[in-house]
Amino acid sequence: MYTRPMILPLDSTGRIYVLEDEKGQVVGTGSREVCETLLYIIGAGLTPPADQSQSKVRNNVRAAITI
Numbered sequence: 001m002y003t004r005p006m007i008l009p010l011d012s013t014g015r016i017y018v019l020e021d022e023k024g025q026v027v028g029t030g031s032r033e034v035c036e037t038l039l040y041i042i043g044a045g046l047t048p049p050a051d052q053s054q055s056k057v058r059n060n061v062r063a064a065i066t067i
Contacts, residue, residue, distance in 0.1 A: 005042055006037045 003023050010016040010029060019027040019035040021042075028038045 003038055005031070029039060 002020065002024065005019060005021050005027065007017050007019050008016045015031070016029060017032050017035045018029045019038050021027050027042070028035065
């Protein structure tokens, strides 16, 4: 839907905003500062450092992500 995440006003007074991703799905709502922080986190990415990427794989732990 969008080419990048967008911050849009949710009410007419401009006190509450919504952050939508590229697909138009809501990522979060709150003040402008909250939405800007979420946008920063999305843009920064959360990739692990290269030296720790797959060095600590534990097969006996069940989780939604690889530790």
